Amino acid sequence: MSQPKYLTGDKAGIDEFLSRFDVFLFDCDGVLWSGDHMFDNVPQTLEMLRSKGKQLVFVTNNSTKSRADYKKKFDKLGIPAKVDEVFGSSYSAAVYIARILKLPGPKNKVFVLGESGIEQELEAEGVPYCGGTDPSLRRDIEPEDFANIANGTLLDPDVGIVLSGLDFHMNYLKTSIAFQYIQRGALHLATNIDSTLPMAHSFFPGAGASSAALVKAVGKGEPTSFGKPSQAMMDAIEGKFQFDRSRTCMIGDRLNTDIQFGIDGKLGGTLAVLTGVSKKEDFLAEGAKTVPSAYVDALSDLLG
């Protein structure tokens, strides 16, 4: 594998690199911002790319937000973006369920283990759902619940799919209900299975962690998931934007999700940005598993 090209401060290198692509897929957290802190000169960098006629797509694994929620975040930080440019793992999962899986009704209802981002995207795609933010399930399990889950009283007979994502309200009751649905034949899908979530300059349990109780109880390994680096997400993006993969570049801060996503998708290139999780030592090391085509210290270094 060839060494990645270091582009910071290399004006000619940047021009040559950008000229090879028509489409840029962006990871958001760790690239455009960290939490609520936007990195320097992000709007100017995106504007520069748009002025060169590049198509931009913002690809995020965070399932707690819908595309509309993300648009609000872009607006708040002053980053110009359109809802249609945002592609999230909740949207990706909803599109898969509605347009590809197409379970026959009435047993096509989705039991959601996650936040409102998933519910909004299912609703936008016309998929019936339950669970999710339902306040009646945000409580401790009580002794009588065990029998009522086991005998089906607490279950919706139309549920055919359990969809899990990041759930800040994970609990034993919802996990038990989801587990019972799966024992009765429901399919388990996940928006994404990230082990951690970068927050507050530290790490917190990610979507893969909040649904890990269910995965462990089922005992069949990780479910089909739609977040990076799953190629189900790349296929969904391509289905919408019809891009030429050889002229597309993935930009991200995490080697094992963002950069691997681009490599597995056989994109023309990948660009690592050092404002997030992965460090340059991770890919410059002898025998590194995931190596980007190029890297910059910060996204705005592309301004030259």
Added chain:
Amino acid sequence: MSQPKYLTGDKAGIDEFLSRFDVFLFDCDGVLWSGDHMFDNVPQTLEMLRSKGKQLVFVTNNSTKSRADYKKKFDKLGIPAKVDEVFGSSYSAAVYIARILKLPGPKNKVFVLGESGIEQELEAEGVPYCGGTDPSLRRDIEPEDFANIANGTLLDPDVGIVLSGLDFHMNYLKTSIAFQYIQRGALHLATNIDSTLPMAHSFFPGAGASSAALVKAVGKGEPTSFGKPSQAMMDAIEGKFQFDRSRTCMIGDRLNTDIQFGIDGKLGGTLAVLTGVSKKEDFLAEGAKTVPSAYVDALSDLLG
């Protein structure tokens, strides 16, 4: 591997089998009872074994109950037993922490992810702890918690161990705190890592499931655990009862925990009881991984 001997109805076979052992280790749920339903003639069977001078030890992975709690359950069902005959995964973990690990103070406090059974056994062994059933942690995570966990405000500086067990009150807040302790160097131990819990004639998430969020976030595989089939538990039982392994028999309903526990511990024999999880087809099948020495339809078949 030789075929297991079917003892139900075989009076001579039973006498010969029982004569080979001085000590019987019993699994409880699925052998003595199912939930709150005691199987027929259990007290008589235990009495018969005691009358022959056998030592009985009740070995349970359920970490939500202390030995004292278990004694109450035996009393309620009318099964004669002494607290000293009960050996639970919480007790096993507490003994390991107090007598073997012996972390130097003050950084020897245990953050508990689990119920009061763990707290009681830690207390009995004089181990300081926090978390567990603390009502201030049985709540949703709030936005300000992220920073307060990341910067340590919500943490106890003396925590050196996270001990996880079955937690009916698992939540994102406690998991995040436990994850932060581990990122800061705390050791992760588990009472047990059972994937499921048999309840109400069905299955619910077990201790391994309720702590799976933490395990997934940490990303280093399962923690050291003290429940069957972990030999840490066999060593702990042996440390207390000083038995001759060749004259000891493990009786249980689950092949992958109970019977494997006896085989790995090089006990003189194992007896499967078909009133619980595993079916005889599971061990009579060609190429079965875990095969007991003998089996009965129900424990009371040992009465002949």
